[in-house]
Amino acid sequence: MTENPLGSQTEHPKKYQPDVLYPIPRWASRSLLDIEQKVLMYGLDHWQAYELSWLNVRGKPEVAIGEFYFNSESENIVESKSLKLYLNSLNQERYKSAEAVRSIIEQDLSTISRSEVKVMLHALDEIEIDPLGGRAGRSIDNLDIEIEIHQPDAQLLKLDSEEVDDEVLYSDLFRSNCPVTGQPDWASVELRYTGKKIDESSLLKYLISFREHQGYHEECAERIFRDIMLRCQPSELRVGMNFVRRGGLDINVYRATTPVTSDSVNSRLIRQ
Numbered sequence: 001m002t003e004n005p006l007g008s009q010t011e012h013p014k015k016y017q018p019d020v021l022y023p024i025p026r027w028a029s030r031s032l033l034d035i036e037q038k039v040l041m042y043g044l045d046h047w048q049a050y051e052l053s054w055l056n057v058r059g060k061p062e063v064a065i066g067e068f069y070f071n072s073e074s075e076n077i078v079e080s081k082s083l084k085l086y087l088n089s090l091n092q093e094r095y096k097s098a099e100a101v102r103s104i105i106e107q108d109l110s111t112i113s114r115s116e117v118k119v120m121l122h123a124l125d126e127i128e129i130d131p132l133g134g135r136a137g138r139s140i141d142n143l144d145i146e147i148e149i150h151q152p153d154a155q156l157l158k159l160d161s162e163e164v165d166d167e168v169l170y171s172d173l174f175r176s177n178c179p180v181t182g183q184p185d186w187a188s189v190e191l192r193y194t195g196k197k198i199d200e201s202s203l204l205k206y207l208i209s210f211r212e213h214q215g216y217h218e219e220c221a222e223r224i225f226r227d228i229m230l231r232c233q234p235s236e237l238r239v240g241m242n243f244v245r246r247g248g249l250d251i252n253v254y255r256a257t258t259p260v261t262s263d264s265v266n267s268r269l270i271r272q
Contacts, residue, residue, distance in 0.1 A: 010081070013089035020085045021112040023076035029219040039229045043072035043255035045218060046265045048272075051248030052087055052121070054101050055094045064098060064121040066105065069262045072255065074115030077218055084247045098123075118262060135267065137168030137190060140200045147205060150212040154227035158202035166236075168192045169200065171207050172271070174241070179214040186244040187217070188269055189224070195234030217243050221253035229257075244271050 013020055035041060049066035056062055066087075070077065086108070095101050098121050106119035149156065174187040189207055191198075206227070210220060225239045238256035250272045254260045 010085060013085060014092065015089060016093045017089040018086065018108045018111075020082055020089060021108065022079040022082035023112050023114075024079055024216070025076055026072075026074070026218070029216065030222065033219070033223055033226055035222055035226055039226055040257065041072070041222065041225060041255050042257070042259045043221075043225075043253070044260045044262065044265075045070040045072065045077065046252040046254070046262070047083070048245075048250050048252070048268070049083075049087055049248060050245065050250075051084070052090075054090045055092065057094055057096050059094065062098065064101075064123055065127060067120040067122070068105070068109060069118040070109070070113055071115050071117075072218075072260075074113040074117075076113045077216070078109065078112055080247065080249055080251065084249060087248075135170075135269070137170050137192070139171065140169050140204045141171050141173055143201050143204050145201050145205055147208050149205070149209045151209060152213050152223060152227070153206065153209050154231050156202055156206040156209060157227065157231040158199040159232055160197040160199055162197040163195070164197045165194055166192065167194075167197070169198075169203065171204060173204070174207050174210060176210045176217075176220050177212065177214045179216060182214065185217065185246075186271070187220075188242045188271070190238075190240040190242075190266065191228070192236075192238040192240075193228070193232075193234040194236040196232060198228070198232050198234075217241065217251045217253050221255050225255040240266055242266055242269050242272060 030036065047068040052066045053061055053063045090101065102119050102121045106117055109117040109119065170188060170190045172188045174189045176185050177183065178185060221239055221241045229237060236257050241253045243251045252265060254265065
């Protein structure tokens with residue numbers, strides 16, 4: 001696709017159409033953040049698709065939940081509406097097996113992102129529903145704070161003198177906005193770090209300061225990672241952002257000081 005479909009009325013494809021996928025180069029936001037010059041960063045983007053369907057060889061519908069893992073070093077991210085359109089283009093196509101569908105999606109996403117993408121498809125009866133299971137850490141959302149800033153401000157971040165080892169904090173109060181449509185994007189943020197203790201009130205103020213910020217999910221996560229690394233200088237850091245599902249897709253972004261693997265992503269949260 002030559003134009004970003006987000007924010008415009010777009011007809012759903014009636015047949016398989018991989019060229020509907022729209023790439024967004026990662027370098028655009030990273031050049032503004034100057035990430036590569038300032039911090040070492042690893043990560044992956046974990047997408048989950050809940051509106052995935054195709055036909056078997058006899059024309060009977062099949063459904064599945066898809067998981068797509070993009071390496072943060074890929075040249076492009078995929079615009080979310082274009083991915084939804086692409087997945088819908090499979091709806092009326094016949095395939096001999098789920099593996100055939102998985103292979104096609106993996107090839108197409110790898111091509112558009114210009115990096116190897118891992119794709120997994122799950123039958124619905126394989127999925128164990130446990131949205132609250134496995135959540136680590138402690139919420140900072142009950143802190144009584146006053147908010148005055150609604151654009152990202154790294155100066156809000158403060159340190160205590162205490163050293164902490166592998167502390168995990170999380171907040172469900174994060175909101176940013178789509179840079180194309182201006183619509184709100186909601187997320188839960190998990191922070192795992194080792195180093196000087198981050199003042200929790202200052203961290204919550206910082207996360208809430210994104211409330212009027214316009215940025216893609218990946219840019220928000222990378223900005224948070226950069227700001228905490230530069231302001232707080234932890235010896236280890238992992239930022240995980242689980243965004244609320246929209247259009248049948250949820251996007252989960254992880255950035256860390258060490259490599260992130262597909263088997264280390266967070267469990268699906270209750271709002272997803």
